[in-house]
Amino acid sequence: MTTLAKHSRSATPASPSSKPRGGFRQSGDLRIALFFIAPALIGFVFFYLVPTVRGIYLSFTEYNILGDPEWVGMENYQAIAKDPLFWNSLAVTGQYVFLNIVLQTALALGLALLMHQVAKSTIIRGALLLPYLMSNVIAALLWFWMLDYQIGVVNQFIDWAGLPRVAFFGSEEWAIPTQALINTWRHMGYTALLIFAGLQAIPGHVYEVAKLDGASAWQTFRKITTPLLRPVLVLVLVVTVIGSFQVFDTVAVTTGGGPVNATRVIQYYIYQRAFTESDFGYGSAIAVILFLILALVAFIQMKFLKGNESDLD
Amino acid sequence: MTTTTNRARLAKPAACRRPFNARRAGAWALLVLAIAVSVLPFLWVLRTAFSTNNALASNATSLLPADFTFGAFLRVFGLQTPAEAVAEGGSGAAIDFWLYLRNSIIFSSITTAGAVFFSAMAAYAFARLRWKGRNAVFSLFLGTMLVPPIFTALPNFLLIKNLDLLNTMLGMVLPYVFMTPFAIFFLRQFFLNMSREVEEAAMLDGAKHLRIFFQIVLPNAAAPIATLALLTFIGQWNEYFWPLLVGSQDDVRVLQVGLGVFKSQSPQGAPDWSGLMAATLISALPVLVLFAAFGKKIVNSIGFSGIK
Numbered sequence: 001m002t003t004l005a006k007h008s009r010s011a012t013p014a015s016p017s018s019k020p021r022g023g024f025r026q027s028g029d030l031r032i033a034l035f036f037i038a039p040a041l042i043g044f045v046f047f048y049l050v051p052t053v054r055g056i057y058l059s060f061t062e063y064n065i066l067g068d069p070e071w072v073g074m075e076n077y078q079a080i081a082k083d084p085l086f087w088n089s090l091a092v093t094g095q096y097v098f099l100n101i102v103l104q105t106a107l108a109l110g111l112a113l114l115m116h117q118v119a120k121s122t123i124i125r126g127a128l129l130l131p132y133l134m135s136n137v138i139a140a141l142l143w144f145w146m147l148d149y150q151i152g153v154v155n156q157f158i159d160w161a162g163l164p165r166v167a168f169f170g171s172e173e174w175a176i177p178t179q180a181l182i183n184t185w186r187h188m189g190y191t192a193l194l195i196f197a198g199l200q201a202i203p204g205h206v207y208e209v210a211k212l213d214g215a216s217a218w219q220t221f222r223k224i225t226t227p228l229l230r231p232v233l234v235l236v237l238v239v240t241v242i243g244s245f246q247v248f249d250t251v252a253v254t255t256g257g258g259p260v261n262a263t264r265v266i267q268y269y270i271y272q273r274a275f276t277e278s279d280f281g282y283g284s285a286i287a288v289i290l291f292l293i294l295a296l297v298a299f300i301q302m303k304f305l306k307g308n309e310s311d312l313d
Numbered sequence: 314m315t316t317t318t319n320r321a322r323l324a325k326p327a328a329c330r331r332p333f334n335a336r337r338a339g340a341w342a343l344l345v346l347a348i349a350v351s352v353l354p355f356l357w358v359l360r361t362a363f364s365t366n367n368a369l370a371s372n373a374t375s376l377l378p379a380d381f382t383f384g385a386f387l388r389v390f391g392l393q394t395p396a397e398a399v400a401e402g403g404s405g406a407a408i409d410f411w412l413y414l415r416n417s418i419i420f421s422s423i424t425t426a427g428a429v430f431f432s433a434m435a436a437y438a439f440a441r442l443r444w445k446g447r448n449a450v451f452s453l454f455l456g457t458m459l460v461p462p463i464f465t466a467l468p469n470f471l472l473i474k475n476l477d478l479l480n481t482m483l484g485m486v487l488p489y490v491f492m493t494p495f496a497i498f499f500l501r502q503f504f505l506n507m508s509r510e511v512e513e514a515a516m517l518d519g520a521k522h523l524r525i526f527f528q529i530v531l532p533n534a535a536a537p538i539a540t541l542a543l544l545t546f547i548g549q550w551n552e553y554f555w556p557l558l559v560g561s562q563d564d565v566r567v568l569q570v571g572l573g574v575f576k577s578q579s580p581q582g583a584p585d586w587s588g589l590m591a592a593t594l595i596s597a598l599p600v601l602v603l604f605a606a607f608g609k610k611i612v613n614s615i616g617f618s619g620i621k
Contacts, residue, residue, distance in 0.1 A: 029444045030444040032438075032522045033438040033442045033444040033447070034444075036435060036437055036438035036442065036522070037434065037435040037439075037450070039427075039434065039435070039491050039492070040432060040435035040454070040491055040492035041435075042491050043488070043491020043492045044453075044454060044457065044492065046472070047465065047469055048457040048460065048465060048494075049453075050472075051464075051467075051468035052464065052465060052468075054468040054471075055465065055467060055468045058467065058468065065471075107347075110343075111344070111347055114340050114343055114344045114347075115344070117337075118337055118340045118341055118344065119341070122609050122612050124344065124348065125612045126604070126608045126611075126612050127348045127351055128347060128348060128351050129611070129612055130351055130352060130355070130604065131351050131354075133547055133604055133611070134551070134597055134600065135550070135551030135552075135553060135569050135596070135597075136551070137551075137569045137572050137573060137596070138551075138569075138572070138596055138597050141576060142354050142358055142590075144576075145357075145361065145586055145589065145590060146354060146357060148584075148586075150370070151369060151370050151586075152373075153357065153374055156373050157374075185350070185351075188347070188351075189347075189351055190615065193612070193615040194615060197615065242461075245461075246461055246463060248554055249553045249554065249569075252553075252557075252573065253572070253576060267463050270463055270467075271463075274467055275558065280467060280471070283467060284467055284468075287461075287464045287467060288464070290461060290463065291461055291464050294459075294461055295459065298459065
């Protein structure tokens with residue numbers, strides 16, 4: 001905030017000789033500013049602002065694309081409260097989010113610490129980042145093949161190890177963990193790089209002092225690394241949670257919500273209600289609920305984990 | 314700062330830690346394992362794409378192609394007759410990844426060019442111009458980052474439908490082409506830190522804002538703009554949900570959507586694995602090429618783009 005204020009002050013243009021200094025040329029700047037933000041403003045208004053308002057409005061209507069939306073008040077929300085498929089989608093998504101938090105954060109933190117200790121080369125970081133640059137669809141199909149029940153290479157190894165083959169996508173208990181594993185594979189390196197950047201930002205002399213005082217590796221990690229890394233960890237957590245709540249692509253390409261309802265995650269359910277069953281009002285209402293959940297999650301994480309305060313300040 | 318130093322001092326002195334080699338070796342081993350998990354699946358895709366479906370079942374674990382063939386690529390590019398395709402384990406349904414490749418390139422290029430350029434213009438107004446309500450409008454723009462894409466996707470779909478633009482390239486690019494909140498945020502940071510002097514000199518010269526923007530600001534920010542364009546292009550290339558909603562017909566279908574369709578076409582029981590992996594490879598290739606050429610730029614941008 002301070003930087004911003006400083007900049008806007010220094011951003012006062014040196015007035016050209018023709019204009020008096022006190023005028024700030026504010027009105028002139030407003031007109032030219034409007035010209036510069038006009039295209040972005042069009043995009044903002046038509047594809048972000050209006051749709052947000054319209055989405056909320058639609059959630060109070062019954063609308064099947066043909067004809068006009070019909071106002072029904074809270075009916076959609078009342079129906080959702082009694083909809084077992086909605087609660088199932090919430091539970092399934094919650095399970096997916098939880099697995100992602102645990103797997104992704106733990107693995108990424110470990111990886112970041114390893115990189116910080118033994119190797120900082122760009123090539124290693126690049127190799128770890130590679131899965132993140134692939135689309136969800138590619139990640140899903142690649143693992144759909146590798147985890148295939150019949151001839152997937154992973155099941156071949158499981159077979160060799162003398163264990164029973166696993167129906168990663170076909171069994172109800174494995175379907176969501178499998179989706180979470182795919183997502184973890186895709187995001188692990190990226191998250192590790194974020195944490196790694198945070199580790200690099202901790203000044204070296206802090207560690208030197210700890211070393212001089214004879215702190216053990218674990219003590220250094222607990223008492224220095226963790227608190228100083230907190231803002232980055234909170235950011236990673238927010239990004240992971242908000243991203244995982246919106247899982248769709250991998251599910252849509254591999255299991256399509258099944259087996260039974262095992263992977264019918266929230267966004268997939270919205271998609272089905274709105275586009276397969278042409279029930280836009282109902283779909284919009286679930287989308288509003290998802291929006292509220294995400295806002296709440298972000299708020300809680302920022303508020304109670306004090307994500308924007310670092311002990312370094 | 315003082316707090317941390319004090320805290321470190323408070324830590325109980327423990328037995329002096331000597332970094333012994335076994336530990337480093339262990340760390341390296343874990344790192345190599347993580348790299349293997351990240352990279353080996355791509356080799357597996359490559360190997361499968363050059364295999365024959367019939368040979369895959371009996372030769373499921375070798376890193377080399379099973380019964381080497383280009384058949385899968387021919388099939389994916391629609392160069393095999395349905396009979397040939399079925400004989401090699403394909404579904405025989407018409408599929409043309411040339412078309413999807415072209416559509417993906419058009420879709421990603423237009424949205425990237427538009428979003429980066431228009432966002433740069435907006436970022437200039439937010440960073441270098443003084444006007445009433447600037448910070449409020451900027452906060453509004455930033456706020457849109459919090460709205461989940463699925464939420465705006467439904468009304469946006471209705472808008473595109475009402476405009477009669479479903480299954481057109483225009484309908485697909487419209488929501489992205491004007492700006493992305495992240496691009497504005499990203500570029501504004503760089504514009505804020507740009508030195509004022511050059512601009513002021515130009516002002517005295519009587520240069521107008523448009524000239525300053527094109528001749529001073531844009532060239533000076535070439536590096537971050539290139540990074541942003543790279544990240545935006547990869548993001549657009551990987552986009553699935555919106556193109557799935559709006560571009561379901563062949564002539565506008567992009568690769569990611571085509572992949573999904575191809576997968577669902579695969580005959581039940583014995584999927585066309587080599588065809589699917591060939592298609593996957595084709596879809597991944599442009600990003601892999603970009604990564605090979607600009608990997609360092611991408612890797613170094615991660616600390617920053619994490620705010621996204």
